[in-house]
Amino acid sequence: xxxxxxxxxxxxxxxxxxxxxxxxxxxxxxxxxxxxxxxxxxxxxxxxxxxxxxxxxxxxxxxxxxxxxxxxxxxxxxxxxxxxxxxxxxxxxxxxxxxxxxxxxxxxxxxxxxxxxxxxxxxxxxxxxxxxxxxxxxxxxxxxxxxxxxxxxxxxxxxxxxxxxxxxxxxxxxxxxxxxxxxxxxxxxxxxxxxxxxxxxxxxxxxxxxxxxxxxxxxxxxxxxxxxxxxxxxxxxxxxxxxxxxxxxxxxxxxxxxxxxxxxxxxxxxxxxxxxxxxxxxxxxxxxxxxxxxxxxxxxxxxxxxxxxxxxxxxxxxxxxxxxxxxxxxxxxxxxxxxxx
Amino acid sequence: xxxxxxxxxxxxxxxxxxxxxxxxxxxxxxxxxxxxxxxxxxxxxxxxxxxxxxxxxxxxxxxxxxxxxxxxxxxxxxxxxxxxxxxxxxxxxxxxxxxxxxxxxxxxxxxxxxxxxxxxxxxxxxxxxxxxxxxxxxxxxxxxxxxxxxxxxxxxxxxxxxxxxxxxxxxxxxxxxxxxxxxxxxxxxxxxxxxxxxxxxxxxxxxxxxxxxxxxxxxxxxxxxxxxxxxxxxxxxxxxxxxxxxxxxxxxxxxxxxxxxxxxxxxx
Numbered sequence: 001x002x003x004x005x006x007x008x009x010x011x012x013x014x015x016x017x018x019x020x021x022x023x024x025x026x027x028x029x030x031x032x033x034x035x036x037x038x039x040x041x042x043x044x045x046x047x048x049x050x051x052x053x054x055x056x057x058x059x060x061x062x063x064x065x066x067x068x069x070x071x072x073x074x075x076x077x078x079x080x081x082x083x084x085x086x087x088x089x090x091x092x093x094x095x096x097x098x099x100x101x102x103x104x105x106x107x108x109x110x111x112x113x114x115x116x117x118x119x120x121x122x123x124x125x126x127x128x129x130x131x132x133x134x135x136x137x138x139x140x141x142x143x144x145x146x147x148x149x150x151x152x153x154x155x156x157x158x159x160x161x162x163x164x165x166x167x168x169x170x171x172x173x174x175x176x177x178x179x180x181x182x183x184x185x186x187x188x189x190x191x192x193x194x195x196x197x198x199x200x201x202x203x204x205x206x207x208x209x210x211x212x213x214x215x216x217x218x219x220x221x222x223x224x225x226x227x228x229x230x231x232x233x234x235x236x237x238x239x240x241x242x243x244x245x246x247x248x249x250x251x252x253x254x255x256x257x258x259x260x261x262x263x264x265x266x267x268x269x270x271x272x273x274x275x276x277x278x279x280x281x282x283x284x285x286x287x288x289x290x291x292x293x294x295x296x297x298x299x300x301x302x303x304x305x306x307x308x309x310x311x312x313x314x315x316x317x318x319x320x321x322x323x324x325x326x327x328x329x330x331x332x333x334x335x336x337x338x339x340x341x
Numbered sequence: 342x343x344x345x346x347x348x349x350x351x352x353x354x355x356x357x358x359x360x361x362x363x364x365x366x367x368x369x370x371x372x373x374x375x376x377x378x379x380x381x382x383x384x385x386x387x388x389x390x391x392x393x394x395x396x397x398x399x400x401x402x403x404x405x406x407x408x409x410x411x412x413x414x415x416x417x418x419x420x421x422x423x424x425x426x427x428x429x430x431x432x433x434x435x436x437x438x439x440x441x442x443x444x445x446x447x448x449x450x451x452x453x454x455x456x457x458x459x460x461x462x463x464x465x466x467x468x469x470x471x472x473x474x475x476x477x478x479x480x481x482x483x484x485x486x487x488x489x490x491x492x493x494x495x496x497x498x499x500x501x502x503x504x505x506x507x508x509x510x511x512x513x514x515x516x517x518x519x520x521x522x523x524x525x526x527x528x529x530x531x532x533x534x535x536x537x538x539x540x541x542x543x544x545x546x547x548x549x550x551x552x553x554x555x556x557x558x559x560x561x562x563x564x565x566x567x568x569x570x571x572x573x574x575x576x577x578x579x580x581x582x583x584x585x586x587x588x589x590x591x592x593x594x595x596x597x598x599x600x601x602x603x604x605x606x607x608x609x
Contacts, residue, residue, distance in 0.1 A: 072448050074444055094450055097354075098353075098354040102448045104441055104444065109442060110440075110442050111440070113369075113373075117372070122449070125362070125450070127354055127361075127450070128354075173352070174352055
């Protein structure tokens with residue numbers, strides 16, 4: 001089967017409500033990128049509505065950073081189209097740059113400048129006037145929340161301070177579209193929540209469209225209205241987090257039992273059970289329909305002499321969905337362009 | 342609140358223009374110079390050392406061979422070339438490339454050409470500034486400009502121009518490799534320029550092969566132009582040839598740097 005057909009057959013997308021009526025801030029069609037023989041993106045199709053926070057999930061090497069670099073005009077695709085606010089990023093790169101902001105995976109700062117100097121320089125590069133720069137530096141100083149340290153040279157900053165300054169530099173010109181490449185990687189929980197709050201505020205108050213890549217499922221669930229899961233350079237699932245959980249995960253039944261030495265494979269044949277494993281001393285069943293499966297599971301446990309202390313029914317976490325999907329869709333090994341990703 | 346701005350006054354990006362971009366990038370580079378004072382020490386010490394050593398070692402010999410020659414004035418342009426050659430923000434560019442800050446600059450709507458020329462403008466300013474201590478030492482040693490203050494200004498201008506003509510090679514290496522060792526090695530390019538020429542003696546005193554090789558070296562004509570300003574008085578023909586030699590080297594190095602910049606900004 002040709003690569004494109006295989007990719008299309010694998011891709012499972014939850015339709016977005018009122019898709020016809022939304023204005024697209026970001027759109028890619030058949031976006032493909034090769035590094036030599038290695039395919040980083042494989043015909044990626046993506047649509048992100050204006051004013052949306054979109055979380056892009058994927059394992060290392062899935063193509064997330066490559067996508068961000070193409071969309072932010074830092075790199076050209078091998079083939080396919082990428083558009084920001086209706087403008088082709090390659091043909092209209094200068095206009096596109098006025099609309100976007102980018103915070104990269106590692107804070108991209110000039111460590112010899114002070115925080116203020118860096119922000120002032122950014123403001124000048126984006127054509128802001130002196131008074132506008134002063135106003136924005138004052139506003140962003142509160143976001144950066146590093147007090148008088150903004151006047152210190154950046155090499156004295158902690159990692160968290162650098163990441164927050166990097167975010168401030170990315171938004172000094174109030175971009176319409178903001179790309180955040182793993183914005184909280186390496187941050188402590190307090191710093192991470194502060195960045196989360198700012199991302200939500202930028203979206204809710206300023207209407208900024210935000211595409212963020214992350215490896216933290218919790219982050220995507222907290223911030224994003226839409227989530228895409230990318231693997232091997234192709235989109236394998238997309239939709240609101242809750243629907244992804246429901247659609248791809250089925251239900252989860254957790255039975256607290258004494259499972260030491262018990263061969264759990266004997267429970268895998270119970271009707272409606274997709275898989276079973278031991279997690280933290282409990283049996284975790286992935287089932288098609290939780291309500292229907294509860295009875296057979298309880299009976300099967302009793303028959304095996306494993307009376308359950310408690311049986312609970314819940315939806316799968318996004319992490320469970322992610323693992324399930326990415327395990328089913330292994331990344332394409334390097335140097336095999338015809339494998340269909 | 343961040344990003345709101347005053348009511349009815351939304352702050353957003355707008356196109357800037359080449360001149361403003363050039364000034365912005367230059368200003369950033371110039372402001373960085375005092376923060377890297379340690380890098381200026383060799384640029385000041387080495388030319389002073391060369392002038393002192395060459396004059397001390399060769400002045401008597403040269404005086405016997407060329408009794409009319411003011412050897413201190415003859416050596417001053419060589420010392421100045423050592424001061425201005427290799428003055429470059431290429432190492433800082435490598436740091437930007439490796440640290441991701443160059444990406445931040447290129448994501449902005451800044452003019453691509455200004456990313457390079459802004460650095461070179463700062464180099465020119467620094468290179469011309471570095472001629473001052475060498476000229477001051479020359480003055481202390483009794484060197485006088487036959488063309489006066491105006492000639493000294495032309496001397497400094499041409500020397501600074503050579504500085505940025507040579508630095509184009511270093512930017513080409515920096516943009517192509519993003520490797521600090523490669524940039525440092527790039528200074529070795531100066532050795533054939535500096536020594537296969539009339540650095541120590543007039544061309545008449547060189548062996549045949551050395552004189553022939555020096556004839557192909559643009560620095561020979563650059564030194565001739567600079568020396569004419571110090572020793573002989575106004576000689577438009579020699580100055581024009583020296584200037585043309587510098588511009589020729591500059592055209593080659595700048596073309597290489599621009600090709601490297603294009604390769605960096607437009608990766609296939």
